[in-house]
Amino acid sequence: MKKIMITMGILLLFLQLGMPVLAQEGQREVKTDETIERQIDQIMDKYIGKKIPGASIGIVQDGEIILTKGYGVSDIEKKTPVDGGKTVFEVGSITKLFTWSMLMKLAEEGKVKLDADIQEYLPKGTLNLTFDKKITILDLMSHTAGFEEKIEGMDLESVEQLKPLKETVTKENQPKQIYQPGTVTSYSNYGANLGGYIIEQVTGQSYTDYMNKFIHDQLKMDHSTFSMIYDDQLIIKDNLSLGYEPDASSIKKGKRFLGNDIPAGALLSTATDMSHFMLALLNDEKEAPFSLFKQSDTLEQLKAHSYSMVPYTPGNAHGFWEKEVANKRIIEHSENTSSFSSHLGLAPEERLGYVLLTNIGGEATGIRKELETLLYGESLPDDDLTPKKSVTDKKLVGRYRTARTMQSTMAKLSSIVFDSDIIITEDKKGGVNVKLPGETEYIQYVEVNSGIYQKVGNEQKTTIEQGGLNLKHLYFEFSDDEKVFRIGFGTVADFLPVTILNTQRFNLIAFVLSFVSFLATLIYLLIKFIRERHKKKGTNWSKNYMFLTIFSSIGLLVWISTFFMTLKFAMNPTMIISSMKWLFYINWLLPLSTIAMSGYLVANWYKYKGKKLTVFLLLISLLTIIIFYNLNLFF
Structure with a gap:
C-alpha cells in the first residue's frame, strides 16, 4: 500500500550512503545451494548499504528452502545486522495473498462460494453500491469490484485510532463504486478488507486472531503477526526492522505503517517465515512440511488464471499477478509502503519461489530485476518483431489515466495536479509510442493479435521496468461504439481515456x-x-x-x-x-x-x-x- 501518488509512479532511488554491507546467515533449512548464494551475494552487494539499508531474501525450490539470508542493517544508527530468520519487516500488500488463501480454504470447506454475491456473507446494509450487478469473492481477488481508491484516514497517528473491521468496512467508510463489477481492474485495499470481514463473519473469529492462529499452527511462522499492536509479542517487537525513506541524496528514518487496513497490509514477517508460506503455495506434491489446504485441487485452483482483460493473456490468478519471464509463467505480488518494499514471486511449474524484504520505501533500484533474471532466466527479444502499421494504431492515440484513482471527493484533484497520465502517439513507421508518467523515454509497441500490442525490443528503458514491472504487452478493449474503453499491462490497474475536462x-x-x-x-x-x-x-x-x-x-x-x-x-x-x-x-x-x-x-x-x-x-x-x-x- 502507499500514501497515494498515482498508481504507476514508482520512485527512482539514487542514494549514496556509506553503510556497511553485512551478510548474515539466517535459518537455512534442509540444504543450501552455494552457487546460488554466491550469485545472490554479488547482486546484493550492488545495492545494500548504498540504495537499500537492509534486506532479507528467501528462496525455495522442490519443497525445500535453499536459502534464507539477511544483508545490511535493520537500524542504521545502531548498525544492527539483518538476520534472515529473525529480522521482521513490514510485508504490506503481500498480506492480501494470505487473505485470498484463507478465502480459498473456506471455499474448500464449503463455507463460501467464490462466485456468490458477497452480500450473502455480510450483515445487511454493509454496502452502498452503485450497480445492481453482484460483487463476488473472485471480483475482490482480481480487484474488479469497481471501488474507487480511497486513502482518506488511512494513516493513523496512534493505536487508539485502530478499529475493528466491522467499523471500518461500513457504507459510511466505503469508497464509492464507480465501475461495474468485472469490467475494470482497479487495485483496492477496501476490497481486501471486505475479504477479511467475510472471514470474520464466516468463522466467528476476528480476522487477526484467525489468521495468527493459522500461520502459527499450520505454517510455523513464529516470527510473524497480523496484529498492529504487538507489545506483548516480544519476538516481533525486539526484532522489528526500522523503515527508511529516500530523501534526495540520502536516507531518512521512516514511519511505520499504522492503519485499519488489516487484511490488506498488516502482516509483519521474516524471510524464513515467508519461505514457509511459499513452500505451502508450491506444495502440490505434498512433500513439504507446510500446507494451506486439504485438497491439491484447491491449491491448483488458487494459482490458476482467473481474470484478464484479453482472454488467455496474463492477468490475475486469484489475487496473484501473472506475467511471463523466460517462457516461464510467474505469479507474484509486491508491496511498497513509505518505509518498506517487498516482493514475492513464484514459478509454479518449476516449483520455485523467492521473497525479498527490504526496509526502504518505494524501492525501484533494479534489484528485483536482477534477482528475477538470475532465478527465472532472461527473456530473449523477439528478433522478428518489427514496426508495422495497423488500423488500430490511430484509435489508441490519446491520454490515459489509472483506474485506481479518487473520483468522488476533492482528492480527485491529485490525479490532475500530478499529471500521471500515459500518453500514446502513433509511430510513423508503424505501431504506437507509449510514454509512462515520470519517464522521458517512449516505449514502442506493435499490434501482434486482437487486443494485444507487444513491445519492440527487450531493453529495460524505464524506472518502472527496473523496479520489476513487466511491460512486455499492452492490452486494450474497445467499447460498443469502437472507442477505446480501457488499456492495461495486465497488472494492478487498467488505464482509462481522459476527457479534456x-x-x-x-x-x-x-x-x-x-x-x-x-x-x-x-x-x-x-x-x-x-x-x-x-x-x-x-x-x-x-x-x-x-x-x-x-x-x-x-x-x-x-x-x-x-x-x-x-x-x-x-x-x-x-x-x-x-x-x-x-x-x-x-x-x-x-x-x-x-x-x-x-x-x-x-x-x-x-x-x-x-x-x-x-x-x-x-x-x-x-x-x-x-x-x-x-x-x-x-x-
Missing part, C-alpha cells in the same frame, strides 16, 4: 483565467471607485458596480478558500476531508451569488451599466462552477 492543461488554464479575472475585475472596480471619488462623482457610483464589486469579491474569496483547502490536502493527503466543511460552505457562495447576479442583470438589462464586464464575469463564474463541481469542491 480532466486534463492538467485545461484545468490549469481555467484556474488561472478564473482567478485573474476575479482579481482584475475587483482591482478595476476599486480604481474606478477611487477615481470617481477623487472627481467628486461618488453619487454616480451605481448599484450595478456595487453588486459587481461584491460578486468579484466573492469569487476571489472562494479562490482563496480553495487554495487553502488544496494546501491542507497536499500537506496531508490522508486527512479526513469533511474536516474542511466550512471551506466547502464558503465555496457555495459562488453558485449562489452567480444566480443572484444573473437575476439582477436580467431584471435591469436595459438600464444596466457595465453589461459586457458583468456578462464576462458571469461566464467565468460558470466555468469555475463547472470545474469545481467536476473536482468535488462543493462537497
